[in-house]
Amino acid sequence: MRRNPFTFGRAVTGPDFVDREEELKIVMEAMLSGQSLLLYSPRRLGKTSLLLEAKQRLGRKLDVSYVDLYPITSRQRLAEEIVGAVAKTSFRANVSKIAKNLTELLSSLRPRAVLTPQGDVGIELVLSEKNWEQEMEDAFDFGEKLAKKRKKPLVIILDEFQEIRNLDGSDLEKLMRSRFQLHKHVSYVFCGSKKHILAEMFSDEARALYKFAKPMLLGPMDPSVLERFIKKRFLSEGGRVSKETTRKIAAISKGNPYNVQRICYEVWSLSNQADDPGVVDEAVDQIVMHSSPEFEQIWEQIRGHDQRRLLEALAQEGQVSYSVNFIRNYKLKTSSHIQKSIKLLQKKGIVDEDGTISDFFFVEWIRRQQ
Numbered sequence: 018m019r020r021n022p023f024t025f026g027r028a029v030t031g032p033d034f035v036d037r038e039e040e041l042k043i044v045m046e047a048m049l050s051g052q053s054l055l056l057y058s059p060r061r062l063g064k065t066s067l068l069l070e071a072k073q074r075l076g077r078k079l080d081v082s083y084v085d086l087y088p089i090t091s092r093q094r095l096a097e098e099i100v101g102a103v104a105k106t107s108f109r110a111n112v113s114k115i116a117k118n119l120t121e122l123l124s125s126l127r128p129r130a131v132l133t134p135q136g137d138v139g140i141e142l143v144l145s146e147k148n149w150e151q152e153m154e155d156a157f158d159f160g161e162k163l164a165k166k167r168k169k170p171l172v173i174i175l176d177e178f179q180e181i182r183n184l185d186g187s188d189l190e191k192l193m194r195s196r197f198q199l200h201k202h203v204s205y206v207f208c209g210s211k212k213h214i215l216a217e218m219f220s221d222e223a224r225a226l227y228k229f230a231k232p233m234l235l236g237p238m239d240p241s242v243l244e245r246f247i248k249k250r251f252l253s254e255g256g257r258v259s260k261e262t263t264r265k266i267a268a269i270s271k272g273n274p275y276n277v278q279r280i281c282y283e284v285w286s287l288s289n290q291a292d293d294p295g296v297v298d299e300a301v302d303q304i305v306m307h308s309s310p311e312f313e314q315i316w317e318q319i320r321g322h323d324q325r326r327l328l329e330a331l332a333q334e335g336q337v338s339y340s341v342n343f344i345r346n347y348k349l350k351t352s353s354h355i356q357k358s359i360k361l362l363q364k365k366g367i368v369d370e371d372g373t374i375s376d377f378f379f380v381e382w383i384r385r386q387q
């Protein structure tokens with residue numbers, strides 16, 4: 018059996034990373050210049066991959082620490098993850114160096130470096146209920162102190178940053194701003210997929226992080242680049258793919274690299290001699306079928322009939338409309354009801370800012386239910 022040359026489900030870098038040269042240039046230039054960035058796009062357009070690729074390409078020129086806020090459920094974990102990421106970027110797995118610097122620069126938090134069962138270094142901090150603000154400030158300052166001491170600039174990436182709102186967001190935002198703005202050796206990349214939440218945080222004058230970072234919107238990829246990528250990958254493992262097939266995959270993926278990789282992975286599994294573009298429909302059928310438990314669960318969680326009918330309408334029409342025909346054809350109520358449902362669905366991350374359903378495969382699943 019041959020190796021499947023496509024990858025999805027985790028960020029890609031190095032040989033798996035395609036194109037995005039323009040965007041990489043902007044990100045690397047900002048990182049090298051100490052300019053903080055706010056990077057946003059809908060899910061799965063390649064934000065994390067882009068940032069990790071920039072980190073890799075910058076190599077030894079710059080220390081870049083990466084923190085994913087998605088799994089973080091408390092202030093304490095946030096402090097530990099940021100401190101841990103910074104310490105590991107600077108000293109890799111050298112536990113004694115990490116411990117020495119933690120003690121020297123962060124003694125107020127009684128830090129401990131521990132070896133996890135996976136052989137990784139984990140950081141434990143002690144935060145009190147009473148003095149947590151001061152202690153968080155110390156944790157936020159750790160990167161600055163370390164970078165200054167090492168005389169090496171540092172970038173801290175805070176991925177899925179919108180999740181901060183689940184950890185007393187506005188207090189933490191204020192604390193962050195008050196410390197980050199004093200940092201001379203560290204710049205920050207805030208990254209996330211909930212555009213309206215991030216936009217509010219960074220462009221509302223009343224919010225702490227107002228205009229703190231240069232905004233950058235990551236768009237879809239160029240279809241012709243994706244077509245070349247598909248062909249190259251098929252050939253690299255001794256497969257074959259026709260022009261019609263690559264065109265079809267690129268067209269239905271609409272420049273979304275995840276969709277391309279996901280569909281191609283399945284097409285390759287079905288046939289690594291993909292001359293007949295019909296194999297693409299078969300691949301999409303397979304993906305939708307295998308994802309149906311997940312989609313059923315999402316559907317179950319959408320209790321309102323208005324929202325379900327609207328999703329059916331979006332799946333058929335591609336995009337939201339407020340016209341009389343749209344309302345009548347899909348038995349919706351009024352345009353203000355549509356607006357309300359769209360907002361709720363956006364909040365759940367099901368619908369994008371432009372009024373389309375974000376997951377192409379979910380669209381296909383809804384269509385198959387009717």
Ligand SMILES: Nc1ncnc2c1ncn2[C@@H]1O[C@H](COP(=O)(O)OP(=O)(O)O)[C@@H](O)[C@H]1O
Pocket residue numbers: 024025026027028029033034035036037058059060061062063064065066067274275276278279
């Ligand atoms: N530049 C790229 N080249 C090839 N595949 C990519 C690229 N960027 C993203 N992908 C594909 O899309 C998937 C999602 O990428 P990711 O970086 O996790 O997106 P995001 O962080 O925006 O949700 C990856 O698992 C990979 O399959």
Ligand SMILES: [Mg+2]
Pocket residue numbers: 064065066176
């Ligand atoms: Mg990501």
